Structure formats: structure tokens, C-alpha cells
Amino acid sequence: MPRTHRRQRLKEHRKAETQGGCKSRHQLSESMFLSIATTCQPATDLGYLLHKHPDRLHEIEQTFGKAWVFYPEAGETRCEAALVLDVDPVGLVRGKGSADGLLDQYVNDRPYAASSFLSVALNKAFRTAMTGVCKPRQDLADSALPLEAVICPLPMRGGEKLLRQLFEPLGWSVSVDPVPGPDAAAMSNLYARVQLTGTARLSALLNHLYVLIPVLDDAKHYWVGDDEIDKLLKRGEGWLDSHPAKDLIVRRYLRHRGVLARAALEKLAPETQQEAIEPEARRAPEDALEAPMRLHDERLAAVVDALRAAGAKTIADLGCGEGRLLQRLLRERWAERLIGLDPAARELEWAAKRLKLHLPGGPPEERVRLLHGSLTYRDGRWADVDAAALVEVIEHLDPDRLPLVERVVFGETRPATVVVTTPNADYNALFPNLPAGAFRHPDHRFEWTRAEFEAWAGKIGSTYGYRPAFSGIGRLDETLGAPTQMAVFTR
Numbered sequence: 043m044p045r046t047h048r049r050q051r052l053k054e055h056r057k058a059e060t061q062g063g064c065k066s067r068h069q070l071s072e073s074m075f076l077s078i079a080t081t082c083q084p085a086t087d088l089g090y091l092l093h094k095h096p097d098r099l100h101e102i103e104q105t106f107g108k109a110w111v112f113y114p115e116a117g118e119t120r121c122e123a124a125l126v127l128d129v130d131p132v133g134l135v136r137g138k139g140s141a142d143g144l145l146d147q148y149v150n151d152r153p154y155a156a157s158s159f160l161s162v163a164l165n166k167a168f169r170t171a172m173t174g175v176c177k178p179r180q181d182l183a184d185s186a187l188p189l190e191a192v193i194c195p196l197p198m199r200g201g202e203k204l205l206r207q208l209f210e211p212l213g214w215s216v217s218v219d220p221v222p223g224p225d226a227a228a229m230s231n232l233y234a235r236v237q238l239t240g241t242a243r244l245s246a247l248l249n250h251l252y253v254l255i256p257v258l259d260d261a262k263h264y265w266v267g268d269d270e271i272d273k274l275l276k277r278g279e280g281w282l283d284s285h286p287a288k289d290l291i292v293r294r295y296l297r298h299r300g301v302l303a304r305a306a307l308e309k310l311a312p313e314t315q316q317e318a319i320e321p322e323a324r325r326a327p328e329d330a331l332e333a334p335m336r337l338h339d340e341r342l343a344a345v346v347d348a349l350r351a352a353g354a355k356t357i358a359d360l361g362c363g364e365g366r367l368l369q370r371l372l373r374e375r376w377a378e379r380l381i382g383l384d385p386a387a388r389e390l391e392w393a394a395k396r397l398k399l400h401l402p403g404g405p406p407e408e409r410v411r412l413l414h415g416s417l418t419y420r421d422g423r424w425a426d427v428d429a430a431a432l433v434e435v436i437e438h439l440d441p442d443r444l445p446l447v448e449r450v451v452f453g454e455t456r457p458a459t460v461v462v463t464t465p466n467a468d469y470n471a472l473f474p475n476l477p478a479g480a481f482r483h484p485d486h487r488f489e490w491t492r493a494e495f496e497a498w499a500g501k502i503g504s505t506y507g508y509r510p511a512f513s514g515i516g517r518l519d520e521t522l523g524a525p526t527q528m529a530v531f532t533r
Contacts, residue, residue, distance in 0.1 A: 074156045077124040079190045085121035090179045109163040156196045158256040174245035194235040199260040214238040249277045257294040266297045271306045283310045304387035307414045337516045344515045352459040354429035361435035365393030381424045383413045418446035429459040437486045452506035460531040467491045468522045499529045
């Protein structure tokens with residue numbers, strides 16, 4: 043087909059899509075598209091930023107098909123660039139596998155729906171623009187511009203709610219036009235014409251799209267290895283580390299490969315490496331000492347009772363580990379929303395399994411949320427809870443980092459109730475296998491006597507306006523007290 047005719051066909055296709063919305067999946071042409079527009083005048087400067095001249099049709103060969111970049115509109119007041127991708131469905135499976143599952147290889151949405159194919163084409167077409175470099179107009183590349191992006195048809199595995207959770211924290215206004223189909227109810231939850239509007243650098247928009255399109259699709263068409271972590275960190279620089287849905291983005295982008303996801307999360311939050319404790323080492327020595335008295339079970343029961351008495355409905359378990367406290371709280375109807383925070387991504391994986399998150403019979407998604415993060419940094423993802431619990435956590439922190447936790451929990455987040463448990467060092471003399479002066483766990487940085495714990499709690503009260511109430515957990519010794527000491531702080 044002559045180039046002028048092909049360009050005209052693409053313009054007509056784009057016009058039909060924008061005016062009439064996406065057709066049903068059965069009526070779609072074998073192409074998906076992404077368009078980017080600006081009203082920053084002169085709007086045709088968009089061509090400089092994208093490194094694609096508005097008067098040309100740009101053809102880009104892909105291993106899985108072909109892409110075109112062209113400008114349906116290029117005026118002084120508005121300019122729009124469209125990336126149209128035509129995926130070859132036969133080429134996708136040629137030479138792959140045997141007859142088993144062949145129908146599934148052909149009957150899917152890969153040639154039609156925006157996915158990692160579109161992200162790859164986006165990177166190839168606009169690679170320089172994604173870096174934010176534009177030598178002729180670097181001032182423009184560094185400026186926040188009024189931008190609009192349209193993606194169609196975009197898979198929404200997670201629904202419109204997830205779509206908004208991904209893009210709205212980045213400053214984008216989201217408009218969703220569901221794709222109609224034979225089963226309208228089912229299709230509207232799966233595919234949509236999505237429009238994003240906002241003010242940002244063009245490079246930021248391109249990188250948001252590159253990462254989040256395959257996240258929404260929750261699939262990738264190529265093998266994911268260690269190099270994919272570097273791509274994610276590069277394209278997520280400046281926004282991913284503070285995104286409220288960071289954990290979900292990382293896991294979906296890396297195809298739920300746990301080892302890769304842990305490595306990426308630790309690189310995104312390097313401060314957590316100082317706080318993370320390997321799951322095998324976290325409790326083993328303490329368990330051996332305390333098992334005969336079933337102290338861990340008593341401790342969790344006491345914390346649940348304290349939270350119930352405080353009237354807490356939303357609770358953050360800070361340093362949640364493998365989720366034992368959260369598991370108990372799930373049984374309580376009064377605990378409406380639970381958040382678990384831990385610096386060890388591996389522990390969070392165990393917690394997710396223990397709590398059966400995203401599995402049949404598991405809790406509703408909105409009731410439990412697990413977060414990878416540091417206790418020493420303010421985190422808006424759990425800032426609105428009624429109560430926070432730090433169960434056997436503070437003794438694992440270096441003394442010079444403890445004031446950071448105090449400031450974040452008691453000074454900045456300020457929940458109405460904070461429950462803290464820690465070993466009672468006075469009681470250690472009663473453990474026959476624990477040498478004098480030794481800690482119950484080799485990772486403990488300190489273990490306080492009752493007087494030291496009360497002095498610390500008193501300082502918290504006078505500094506941040508909390509009133510502590512003390513109690514012991516476990517078998518009580520008249521002279522040395524209980525093996526675990528607990529303080530319930532009320533603001």
C-alpha cells in the first residue's frame with residue numbers, strides 16, 4: 043500500500059476511535075493505539091519533544107508486528123501524536139510449542155489490547171523522549187506541559203478502581219469509557235478507552251505509561267529476568283519509590299517472580315535493608331527459650347485485647363513479619379481495616395500466604411493490605427489508622443535509629459493508640475539456658491529492664507503527648523516481673 047494511502051487509513055482509524063469510542067473486541071481492527079496531545083503553544087513543538095516530525099509518517103518495524111507514528115492533528119493550539127501498533131497474531135506463535143494448547147495461543151487478546159507489546163513499541167518509538175533529552179528545546183523538555191493521553195483498548199485486570207489507584211497518585215485525571223461487547227457487564231470490567239489529563243513533563247508521562255500499561259494487563263509477552271529490574275528502576279525513577287501501590291506495581295511488572303520483586307523493592311527502599319531480618323533468624327532463638335510457656339501466643343492475645351479495649355477499627359501492625367498478629371485480628375469483626383508494614387519483602391510474602399491474600403476463602407482486598415517499607419520514614423499509606431502495634435520490634439533497632447521511629451509513629455502519624463511490647467531483661471535470669479548478660483535473640487540491639495522501659499515510655503509521653511499504661515505478659519515472678527512487658531500509649 044502506498045505510504046500516503048496507509049497514512050490516510052491510519053488517520054481515519056484514529057478519528058473513528060476517538061469519535062465513536064472503541065468498538066467491541068470482535069469489531070476491533072488488528073491494532074491498538076496510544077495518542078499524546080498538548081495545547082501548549084505553539085503546540086507543534088510536540089514534534090521536537092517526541093523527535094518525530096509532524097509532517098511525516100514514521101514506520102517502525104517490530105519483531106511482533108509493525109508500528110506507525112503520525113499526527114492526526116498538528117496546529118498551533120493543539121497537536122496530537124498517535125502511536126498505532128499492528129501485532130501479527132500468527133507471527134507470535136510461529137514455531138512455538140506443539141499442537142497442545144495451540145488454540146489458546148491464537149484465541150487471546152494479545153493482538154488487540156494494549157499490553158507489553160505497546161510498551162515495547164513506545165520505548166522504541168520515543169526512547170530519547172523518555173529520557174527527557176531534547177537538545178533543540180531542552181527548556182521545553184524540562185517544563186510541565188498540559189498533556190492528554192488516550193490508550194485504547196486498555197486491559198483493566200483489577201478494574202477501574204485499580205486503574206485509578208495507579209494513575210491518580212501521579213497527578214493524572216482519569217476518564218474511563220468501557221469497551222462495549224456481547225457481555226457488556228463482563229467486558230466493561232476488562233477493557234476500556236482510557237484518557238489521562240494533567241500537567242507534567244512529557245518524559246514523566248511516557249515513563250508512567252511504559253511501566254503501568256503492562257501492570258494493568260498483568261502479563262508480559264517476553265521472559266522476565268534480572269535486567270527487567272534495571273528497566274523498572276530506570277523508568278520508575280523519581281515516582282515509583284513513593285507510589286502508594288509500589289508493591290503491586292513491582293510484583294505485576296516482574297510477572298510475580300518473588301525473587302526479582304524482593305530485589306527490586308529492596309533497591310527502591312535501600313533504608314529497609316538495615317531493618318530487615320531474615321525470616322529463618324527472626325524468631326528461632328526466642329522461640330526455643332519461650333516455647334515452654336507459650337509466650338508468643340499470650341503476647342498476641344494481650345495485644346488483641348488491648349486494641350479491642352481501645353476501640354480501634356483500623357490498625358497498622360508495624361514490623362508485621364509473617365502476619366501472625368494480622369491473622370488473629372482477621373478473626374475479630376471489630377477490626378475493619380488492617381495494614382501490615384515490614385522492611386523484609388520475603389516476610390511479606392510469607393504473610394500473604396498465611397493470610398491467603400488474593401486466594402479463594404481469603405479476606406476481602408480492602409480489609410487487609412501489606413506494605414513494604416521502613417519504620418523510620420513517614421509513610422502516608424498507613425497514616426490514617428486508629429491504632430499502631432509494635433510487637434517485639436523496637437529491640438531489633440539500633441539505639442540511634444529508635445528516635446526516628448519515635449518521631450514517625452508518635453510525632454508525625456500520631457494514632458490515637460499505640461501498643462508496644464518488648465522483652466523484660468529482668469526476667470532473663472530465669473531462663474536456665476541463657477548466659478548472664480546475653481540477649482534472647484542475637485539480632486536484638488538491646489533489652490530493657492522494667493525501669494528502663496518505663497523511663498523510655500515516660501519520655502514518649504512528655505515529648506509527644508501520650509499517656510502510657512504498663513502491664514506484663516506471661517508467667518509473673520514476684521521479684522523479676524513477667525517475661526514480656528507491654529505499654530499501651532493513649533493520645
